[in-house]
Amino acid sequence: xxxxxxxxxxxxxxxxxxxxxxxxxxxxxxxxxxxxxxxxxxxxxxxxxxxxxxxxxxxxxxxxxxxxxxxxxxxxxxxxxxxxxxxxxxxxxxxxxxxxx
Numbered sequence: 075x076x077x078x079x080x081x082x083x084x085x086x087x088x089x090x091x092x093x094x095x096x097x098x099x100x101x102x103x104x105x106x107x108x109x110x111x112x113x114x115x116x117x118x119x120x121x122x123x124x125x126x127x128x129x130x131x132x133x134x135x136x137x138x139x140x141x142x143x144x145x146x147x148x149x150x151x152x153x154x155x156x157x158x159x160x161x162x163x164x165x166x167x168x169x170x171x172x173x174x175x
Contacts, residue, residue: 099137103162103172113144113172 105111113123115135121144123131133147142155142162155162155172164170 099142099157102175104175106171106173112175115142 100115100117102112102114108126110128111124111126113121115121119134119136121133121135123133123144123146125131131146133145135142135144137143137157140157142157144153144155145151146153154165156165157163158171161171161173164172
């Protein structure tokens, strides 16, 4: 019986070892200069984004090597952000800093 618990503990440790200590990037990120401009990252790898003037967009995202890639649907345009602490710096035209709310 003890042997089964030890094996179960080893398996569970292996499964969850990648999750412990990693900061989640999901949540709402607001543009510092205008709180009406923001994006929301969902756990399923999708995002919603609101722009100046009230228009919006959505798509999928991936996060790797301290960079966030937002792929907008339906055309596949990609916006790139670099993580800086808990904020993201936009690398595109005009730049900008988005802070986690």
